[in-house]
């Protein structure tokens with residue numbers, strides 16, 4: 079018996095409170111804190127200001143907020159958190175998402191009053207520290223990506239893509255070639271945001287197939303390149319966790335027809351401190367600070383998707399830019415070719431601050447070590463998971479992976495009726511978050527697994543043992559049970575379509591139900 083098969087996975091039960099809304103704890107007069115009484119002069123000036131507000135902006139009634147005590151609030155949200163799952167609860171191997179441990183130190187730094195009590199309308203002289211942090215972070219990101227200039231403006235990865243593609247557009251427009259360059263090439267393995275960003279910026283999306291080895295098919299690329307090409311959007315390592323080994327040639331081919339190369343840097347985690355998109359020939363890239371740089375993410379925000387560009391694209395970056403003039407930091411709007419403003423103010427500042435603290439604490443060596451561990455963890459899992467009964471690997475099964483890998487549960491579905499969805503739901507019974515499933519679209523019954531550097535060998539072994547157990551269950555006649563999991567979570571099989579199509583997001587929507 080090998081060491082691995084001695085590992086016993088245990089089912090873990092999630093708390094299950096029938097927790098009402100915070101409004102249901104409302105008792106008139108209850109308070110969580112005391113406010114000092116206002117002085118009469120201030121009240122008077124406030125009333126005067128309110129009287130001058132246009133009627134259309136005034137509420138007829140004060141907002142109906144719950145009146146609750148501190149203990150009501152703490153217990154309510156603690157119970158909800160016990161019914162939830164996050165990166166602080168256990169492994170979160172969501173491929174393409176880099177769900178890693180975010181050091182609590184960086185949370186503390188982002189909550190310091192020096193960071194939270196400043197306002198973007200303050201005089202620049204009074205926020206020199208904040209400007210310095212943005213300036214330094216931009217330069218560190220330049221260093222890490224091999225780009226010449228970075229903007230912190232975009233608020234998410236997809237927003238960064240959109241800004242990057244607008245920059246590509248502005249570049250072709252400046253050369254007088256925009257009418258001609260209407261096509262953006264995107265591989266079929268790309269994250270869905272890539273074609274969406276290109277289409278939103280007005281380009282026609284040309285999808286090219288991946289080769290059998292899971293990488294860009296050079297012949298297909300060649301056939302799609304022309305004087306109409308505006309650019310190519312690429313993720314490297316790609317969503318299969320494979321490094322596009324022909325990247326130099328790809329870059330040359332795109333540049334030869336006058337196109338630009340966009341690097342989707344959401345998957346930068348396995349390259350940090352080792353390989354730079356700028357050196358691979360990319361002209362523009364984005365970073366997901368809320369994946370690789372210490373901001374927890376999920377649920378749609380908050381995020382930050384800075385964009386880096388090579389020198390020839392710098393004039394098109396959004397404004398204002400942070401500049402250094404002697405010892406003084408300032409904001410500069412004077413870029414006539416800029417694509418303009420892409421958000422209110424300058425950056426998701428607290429997220430920039432976490433990234434700054436993270437890079438400062440890790441140093442280049444630390445980042446390099448973390449990316450090496452992320453790759454080692456992914457390959458350790460890949461080696462074990464691909465050999466579990468019921469799984470197969472459709473692309474380059476013997477090639478080394480980077481940050482993630484994709485296995486297909488197609489054999490298990492065919493032989494036992496147990497699907498990738500069933501497997502992922504069953505994992506929740508063992509206290510593990512499921513991997514990404516049914517993505518990328520080029521792999522049927524896909525499970526896309528990214529352990530990150532966070533997990534110890536012991537945790538990885540538990541994860542492997544859980545998948546083995548599920549496979550054993552599937553092949554020993556327990557398929558029916560596996561269609562009705564999870565058993566141990568606070569909510570069982572939820573109707574995901576209804577949750578997405580008819581979300582219930584407010585107290586009013588609850589009472590209207």
Ligand SMILES: *Cc1c(COP(=O)(O)O)cnc(C)c1O
Nearest residue numbers: 174234235236269271342344381
């Ligand atoms: C997460 C991700 C994105 C999009 O980032 P968001 O911040 O979610 O908009 C884009 N591309 C890849 C490869 C990603 O993994």
